[in-house]
Amino acid sequence: MSGFDKVVASYEEALAGLEDGMTVLAGGFGLCGIPENLIKEIKRKGTTGLTIASNNCGTDEHGLGVLLVDKQIKKMIASYVGENALFEAQMMSGELEVELTPQGTLAEKMRAGGAGIPGFYTATGYGTPVGEGKEVREFKGRNYILEEALQGDFSIAKAWKADRSGNLVFRMTAQNFNPMAITAGKISVVEVEEIVEVGELNPDEIHLPGIYVNRLIQGTFEKTIEQRTVRSA
């Protein structure tokens, strides 16, 4: 049974083997559902030349944004990068390469990467800068562009709960890109708020089976809120 025990003892062990120049897929939307401690471990480790695919690149102080400070990111694949001044500066100076990718296309590229599908046709981006240089094919009178799947040397993700074998349950909109990022990483590392024993999760309620998860660690999370909006009673 221990062959299915995915739990590692430390964040250092969780990211062992992550080397300069690798591609990392990261879950999260804004700062919601981000693998915040794994990101901090990459910062501590000092890995550089990384290509990172994630919907956003955090903010100046939180999430993937902290990897910009020491210029650890060489290339960012994201759909929206508007919350980060350092990001903008490095992009404008050419130090940081950016591949803007439509949000749904990015999710599907990761999904395809994890599902063994090398590419797919989508109408998203046809006739726009995103479609430039990509194969166009007509289906039933409409034009579609070929988008290729995305895979990572590592994926880093956050879930709410897991059993020791890596079966995962996400919580509310912290799910977002996490399941797809996990499936498309050669080594997928997931941090969670709670790890329970095998058999304690209801199989019907598992969002992502443990087959996709290589390493699992329990952490504590700041869960920074980007835009705290409230109504009065």
Place this chain on the structure above:
Amino acid sequence: MALTRDQLAQRVAQEFKDGYYVNLGIGIPTLAANFVPQGMDVMLQSENGLLGMGRFPLDEEVDADLINAGKQTVTMVPGASIFSSAESFAMIRGGHVDLTVLGAFEVDCQGNIASYMIPGKLIKGMGGAMDLVAGADNIIVTMTHASKHGDSKLLSECTLPLTGKGCIKRVLTDLALIDIEDGKFILRERAPGVSVEEIVKLTAGELVVPDNVPEMNL
């Protein structure tokens, strides 16, 4: 008088139908949620993975794990569901969302839309906008009719990088409701107190003016 933000939102909400699944973009489109007519049920889709978005939370209800596509804290209505980003865009790309409302910088009479980038100035990314305009059939673009300098945003050809090609059929501005058909803008309604002449003057692309252009009913 040009429509206020609330009036724009009110006019958008007139396009809602009972049982519609609707995706509202950031800004004025989001305000339309405040004008859902009494007795009508509309389910709001947020592309980060939530169908059935509710109001902003009370202070004690705030949950960092529950946000909308604008990264604002929100709540869920009864009957809401949660899913991954891939599932979210499968329902968008697959044409399952009944109505999409989003903002833009420019629209042209070929149905092209530019909304995500001003080269050299604003490079924040398209987020889900490209998927939304490509996937939805029923789209309303909301924007001001002209820039602060009086330059028309309804053009014969967009000048900025496109978000989508040939996908826009309806534009609501602070001055008018305009459809796009066969490479022309068609003036359908005008804002209360705004003359046809004023709209013609501020529309750069070819505009067809029918004999009768009613005022909006707000």
